[in-house]
Amino acid sequence: MEEYEESGGPEDIERIAVVGLACRVPGADDAAGFWGNLTHGVESIERTAVRQDAPEGYVPAVAPLRGAEDFDARFFGMTPREADLADPQHRLFLEQCWAALEDAGCDPERAEGRIGVWGGTSFNSYLVLNVLPGLDRDKLLGEYPAALLHGNDKDYLTSRVAHRLGLTGPAVTVQTACSTSLVAVAEAARALLDYQCDLALAGGASLKLPQDWGYVHETGGIQSPDGYCRAFDADAAGTVFGSGVGVVALKRLSDALADGDRVHAVILGAAVNNDGARKTGYTAPSVDGQVQVLHDAYSAAGVSPATIGYIEAHGTGTAIGDPVELAALDEVFAPHGMAPESVPVGSVKTNIGHLNAASGVIGLIKTVLAVREGLLPASLHYRRRNPRTNEKSPFAVVDRLTPWPAGEGPRRAGVSSFGVGGTNAHVVLEEPPRPPCARDAECGGEQLLVVSAHSEEALTRAVSGLADALAPAAGQAARDGHNLRDVAHTLAHRRRRFPHRAAVVAKDPAEAADALRRAGAEHTRGTAPVAFLFPGQGTQYQGMAAGLLRTEPEFARHLDEVGALLAAEGIELRALLDTPAPEGTADPLVDTRLAQPALFAVEYALARWWQARGAHPVALLGHSLGEWTAACLAGVFTLPDAVRLVAARGRLMAELPRGAMLAVELSETEATGLTGPHLGIAALNAPRRCVLSGTEEAVRAVEARLAGRGVQTRRLDTSHAFHSAMLDPMTGPFAELVARVPLRTPDIPFLSDVTGTWITDTEATSPAYWARQARAAVRFGDGVSELLAATPDAVLLELGPGRALGRFAAQVAGPAVRPVTVLRGARQQGSDRRYLLGALGQAWTRGVPVELPDAPGDTGTPDTRPRVADLPGHPMLRRRHWIDPPATGPAAGPRPPHDRPEPATGPRPAGATASGTAPDGPAPDGPAPDGPAPERPVPDGRTPGDPATRVAALWQELLGIEGIGPDDDLFMLGGDSLNASQLISRASRHFGAELPLEEFLDEPTVRRMAELAVRAQTHDAAEAVQQ
Known part of the structure; x- marks a missing residue:
């Protein structure tokens, strides 16, 4: 029997806290919806209509990610064409990295320390099925292949996240097939322990295309013959692949507790290995390999398998994989005296399908929520034990929602993920430390709640979403952690500050919800004096x-x-x-x-x-x-x-x-006519707002005189x-x-x-x-x-x-x-604090660079200072960024242009332009046709054939933005330095003369490019005459 040295707790070994999580999976747009589906036993694998052209063995079952074609490009500082051409898996991963940071209460612009990111994706079928078929081969080979590469190659997944979000820690792309995202978690945890960074994002994304197409079952294959995943069941015959994305945010536990972070769960230890040659074939699983990774994980965690109360298995529901996985678990757990069927086991794949590169982190998120909430969701479609498994196994499949009360020790769980090719990962989790009790008495009084967003529409949604989250009607469960002091602290100090803003003052969540629904909005334009x-x-x-x-x-x-x-x-x-x-x-x-x-x-x-x-x-x-x-x-x-x-x-x-003194509604000239030796003008406060001052007799006399003329007056006290x-x-x-x-x-x-x-x-x-x-x-x-x-x-x-x-x-x-x-x-009426906080909120919403207050008692011990609250994130105003495959829709280009964007105000690295893209940032665009778009009316007096109009058409084709004018700035439209090179190259070919890139970069506008084109043509013509 393997020996495990039981550690006493975090004081013996530094642990890793899961401080943030985010996901989108079949049937759910966020982690709350995902958990709701799990606890209600919802299966999100859908059955579609049988297609007449379907081949033999076609199974009409899909696990789609709704809205995967939509993306908020402006929020992330991307041009519309960049977003169209990018691998949607990259976009999904970027979006969920931001969401995980928000859930963790971390704004990279203000965070201390370095933030790293680890992640991976599945095969990029969008590039193969949608983008490349619509591109001319000669153009693809001859014109900036890097433009497509940066948006589609796996190598650039995490570095693009680091660039877009301004992360300065390691950015590491992980590729281990199905175990990719759990390996990413293990590697991120290791990097934290090695102090390579202070917060780490880890996860993965997978998008199966076409999303409305099922699959063809092959006898003996790994895909289910009927579209159901029956992990560990006697009738298990295969899995169903689906689409999804998940990301977790990790910190060293000691830092998380000191910083007042909300800890969802604690990672006690993790291990990664490979089967090597210890199996029958490259794609086959290995009992020996899985046994070793389990031993390594519990040794790293310093806990015995006997303390584990749940296993989230890889659980693909395949005829070979399930028995191998349970055999490995039996070998590790049974020697510790575990009674038969005493340890619950389950698989999220029965709910949402196999999400390939994202499956590991999704299983981890499910288990994090389970140890946090004390509930074990059912593993679906389980009826009877697989006869190829040990009938005396310590493991029993969870077939119904089961309470998981705290026992003598903390709730602990293990999460497994095994990749084709043999890279295995196992992570050991523990429930979060219990927060201090009886904090309500310390949190009375008014609080200032501030909300901001990158656009007016996003602010409206953000305010509404926050009001809904705080409203009593949302239920106590939805408002757990909504101590208003924590809410105020999170909004003020743990969220990005955007230019569209609102602020309210309230003393409890119900009042806050009501005030938010009536809140006005401001749009700051820089720092206000x-x-x-x-x-x-x-x-x-x-x-x-x-x-x-x-x-x-x-x-x-x-x-x-x-x-x-x-x-x-x-x-x-x-x-x-x-x-x-x-x-x-x-x-x-x-x-x-x-x-x-x-x-x-x-x-x-x-x-x-x-x-x-x-x-x-x-x-x-x-x-x-x-x-x-x-x-x-x-x-x-x-x-x-x-x-x-x-x-x-x-x-x-x-x-x-x-x-005595008398306020009168008179002009200065009129008031002067009333003055004398005993009466004078004391104040000229505003037009027709004067104050007279003098002896009681003089004031009484003028008061009576003005009353006779119908002039409004008021005695001052x-x-x-x-x-x-x-x-x-x-x-x-x-x-x-x-x-x-x-x-x-x-x-x-x-x-x-x-x-x-x-x-x-x-x-x-x-x-x-x-x-x-x-x-x-x-x-x-x-x-x-x-x-x-x-x-x-x-x-x-x-x-x-x-x-x-x-x-x-x-x-x-x-x-x-x-x-x-x-x-x-x-x-x-009202308290002095309410007035002061209201004034502070007004100043902040209008752009005064004020430091927002920490709530009373912010200083003190970790038990008394405010913590990160569970609040809705920044709304994403997604729109369709999708190139349809030639067989089902228009080709890649030219395509209808997008509306011109406002300058982007979403997350961007330090030193970036207002577009959110640094001048030396990654190439945002791919090949587009030479020459201008068809001529169309222009609203600003330009003629369709003039140089500025021709240049604007080139810009529109490259950036995918409509309505570009002569004074528009390339970088303000979301472009970058490689776009500038592309535009200069295309304009040089279009006008038949070489345009200087350096001069254009000094003033990157349509007008300047047109001027350079005219000058270059004139210069070339003059040289031709001289020759």
Whole structure:
């Protein structure tokens, strides 16, 4: 009996975690659908109509992969023709690699460490049956055979994935026939243990064509005579081949646990070997070879076969293969005292057929889900034991859905895959570590959920899909792991950030689902600049931002820094902000001595919070007191000096006689006509939005006068006539105080309230200016106009209570400005955190490069920090990219062009062009006819025969895109450097003159190529005349 050294656990041997998985198989578009079919005993092998032209022995059974001809080429930065010509197996594998990364919560652009990829495919029948028959032989031999090679040869499967997704670890194509994808898993696991990479993708793809054609059964062959796969049954007579793709994402278990990854299962060990000559023939299986790979796998895992609770067998259902496989299992397991029929065994091939190069990883995914969920799906069509197997075998076929409860030890399983030619693989799995319990209490409060996609349609689908996943109607089983903190963390930090965006704030999954269904969308066009607006006195209230003091440590730290400085001025800041004023009591912040310092403190702390999140303003604009916050942030005043002067400003104003202020709907000219010795204009906030300020008598008089004229007015809740002549007595003493502190030129541009334009260095460093600023009218509306004239796309954040400044800005510049409210006003409902997170979400959706928050308690132990949630992936907007074989449809070319794409925004490597294809990337195109397409009307004034039109036609034929214009850029359309060479070559032949490639690459547009063609023709004609 083989001895196995039982290891104590991960602390003894580094294990491998399955942190992500993705698949498409017959009957299911994803892993959830696959598992649902398995647990419901669904067979996805279909019976088709018997064809009249079918040969003798034809079996009308197929296991197709629906939609295999469709692909989201733009998402992956591929031109339509590149996608048409590429092996669909390559496309399927690329797509599922992306899906597995998403399931693992890994965005290659932001991932630390290297990511590798291992995989393989079956025979490329698409090239033979569909592509080559439609190509002219001379053209194929003479024109860029590499263009077809890169998209169809197995050698380029994984390296193209690495290129498209930006993976920098090993990219290794594996080819061991039926065991390809499980060997890929074993090799990827080994590479992780050798630290060749930090995350590994492994899997395979297989596409049997034509998909609607069954097969011809031959007596003694491996294919089933009736279209059923009956693994280990007495009537087993063959298998049924099908199509599918599967990929798993792997990490070292210690890293996965430390990173908060969701672990589906753990790979304890794996082994790969070959039968060698220990069998009757090259294609025959070998008991000795399989016994050895099993021994090697359990030795590598450090566990005894006696601890295994399930075997996912290769299980082809063939007359020879099944008895050989069970004999090998018996030889390894029986010596460990296993009772007869005590170990369940099954085969996924009975459900979906034999997926050839993808079969191993699909069996692995089934078993990963089984050990995770504690259920063993039925192996279909089993009625009675194969008489060629040992009746005392420890193994019993699972013939119904069977619970797999946790026993004394963890659930463990083995997965086998054996390739024609003798390369065998076996992987030993264990259930995932149990996550910590009782996390719900730590995850209360609002969360910011962000969603992004590469197009508007994809965003609509993504938002809808996420809402469906979170909705209570989806059922608890579908929402396992949907702790909202984990959801927020996954969306913010574990997914690619695309330009089409939406964001909502919610406190539980049900609210999140409802909010998502009502969410608006934004389309970012690069990084958006941000400007900070700071409101003035009148917006403050006791308890403002109290919620943030409890939930935002960064905000509280800066506010307490100001509070410590104010304590020296006799002001206890926390007492004013920690709690709201009791109902029916006076708000102490109506006192300007307290209001101004408190408002400054909140605005300053909010600004520092946003700056810490990465929102670095290009401009600042404050209203009255708010200009002091702007000046402090810009570096004109140090924080201690600013705090002392703001406190002094409030004290000096409080010592003045009381006055009144009145908001009026009048223009500046109309308001000026009402002023006098005791009444002045205090603020010009927006068109026909002025504030008058003066003595109580003067204000009362003008209020009555305007009421008689039907003019809207509103008294402001204020104690003094700010920005009026009543403040003249304090300007001199205040200027003296300002003169005692050093003033510096601003580091950040800000607007002057006094002039309504950019403050000058002279003004910013003048004590007289800061005294005048308290007295002069606030020209806020002019400031908004100046700011937006300089930075029209700026996102305006109002860093203070309420949204008064935002309303003024929208009245100045129109509703498109859409300022962002950061802190609720005194009369607004909702928590402070909800407002802040909502503002952060708005800024992010509009392109401000803010760092999205980790949820509360993100730091801490692995047991308490957020984990990757099980969420829908990015929607694929697939369209048909398929060349029909000549016998059933049009030939390869020319073919109807595709609509012109938007610049691709899907996954692409660092340094790639906007198309997603690096200038030196792989050849995306294959042979296409010489010369332009038939002439057609052109919408931009070009004539069908002019050079630009002829060049555009060449581009259309090569790229497969319609509507190409003179200013279109080759790389923005999805082309690359080899496309450029192809176009230059074709244009040179078409125009009969050599065009310079280097000059074209400097400006790769249709117009430039046409100019080069005309110049080359002129040059050649001139030389001909001279000769």
